[in-house]
Amino acid sequence: MAQRLDGKALAQKIQAQLATDISQRDPNLRPPGLAVVMVGDNPASAAYVRNKERACDRIGITSFGSHLPADTAQETVAELIDQLNNDERVDGILIQLPLPSHLDSVALLNRIAPDKDADGLHPENMGRLMRGEAGLRSCTPAGVMAVLKEYNIDATGQKAVVLGRSILVGKPMALMLLAANATVTMAHSRTEDLPALCRQADILVAAVGRPNMINSDWIKPGATVIDVGINRIEDETSGKARLVGDIDFASVEPIAGAITPVPGGIGPMTVTMLMHNTVLSYRKRFNG
Known part of the structure; x- marks a missing residue:
């Protein structure tokens, strides 16, 4: 029989290490922050967001949730992303997909600042992956x-x-x-x-x-x-x-x-790497 590759156990191991790293930060520094933007009431999306928020709580990441109505206009979501890009408490931004059909998800994903792109989907981060350079990964x-x-x-x-x-x-x-x-x-x-x-x-x-x-x-x-x-x-x-x-x-x-x-x-590894990317952005912000 094949060896079972236990992603759940590995996720717990990585999250425990992230929690230790965060707990040992300079006490004068704020904890890492992750902002999750959800538009609409997709039940699967809501479950994913809850899982991410729970992971943030376990690790010590501050979670900033924004749940917008399904009929929210493109401009409103774009303005929220701009606010989060400029929010000094936020190290990672995630737009929960799929978005309602009237929204241009590509334009919104591209609006996220590359150094806060917790999902690793911005063209700049994809380009870094293509070139073999350091950056946030999908x-x-x-x-x-x-x-x-x-x-x-x-x-x-x-x-x-x-x-x-x-x-x-x-x-x-x-x-x-x-x-x-x-x-x-x-x-x-x-x-x-x-x-x-x-x-x-x-x-x-x-x-x-x-x-x-x-x-x-x-x-x-x-x-x-x-x-x-x-x-x-x-x-x-x-x-x-x-x-x-x-x-x-x-x-x-x-x-x-x-x-x-x-x-x-x-x-479980997908959620864990989201946490990892957020902490990576945080370290870069404060440690260079």
């Missing part, structure tokens, strides 16, 4: 890389396949694996013969948002399988909802060398 891919490091999975010389090409996960994930000296292939809905391509992967990262899409026929024996997907499905027997990934865990676990579970894999 949280989910950074969480994947932290898991690989924790379990001593060296990407050097490995064939890596990334399923999905979103700006949130797929594209930055490919760049991070490339920086770790893997040979990277990006695949997507238009890729021909996906199973054959995936069977070549020493490291497979799935971020397509389709429940249990990838089964054992897609997996190279001994491969490291990273499941970024979080899909809510209804159990036919109980009628209750449960979370599954993009990987059919039951069929893949006996074949893979290592695998992340859902839940308890990359999900």
Whole structure:
């Protein structure tokens, strides 16, 4: 059976270290601050925001929440971002996605000051990633890389396949694996013969948002399988909802060398890297 890569345990370990670092700061300095902007009443978004606020409380980060009505105008959200950019208490700004359809999410994300871009999605931070320069990194891919490091999975010389090409996960994930000296292939809905391509992967990262899409026929024996997907499905027997990934865990676990579970894999790491980015911005502000 594959080794289970426990993202939840690693997230707790990193958060504990962040909490220690914050507690040991100069007592004359304020704690780090994270501002989360949410527009509308999406239940999943509300749950994510609560998780982030709880993580802030555990670590010692001051949380500044802004919950705006669903019909809030673009100009109003933009003005709020400008205020947060200029707020000396705030080190990180996060816009909870998705936004209501009438809002231009790209314009709003780009309005965040690059050094307060807690999600690592600003073009300047993406450019730094492309150039191999230091900067804030996209949280989910950074969480994947932290898991690989924790379990001593060296990407050097490995064939890596990334399923999905979103700006949130797929594209930055490919760049991070490339920086770790893997040979990277990006695949997507238009890729021909996906199973054959995936069977070549020493490291497979799935971020397509389709429940249990990838089964054992897609997996190279001994491969490291990273499941970024979080899909809510209804159990036919109980009628209750449960979370599954993009990987059919039951069929893949006996074949893979290592695998992340859902839940308890990359999900907790995404929130943790958001906290990490906020603390990184804070340190840069006060330590140069």
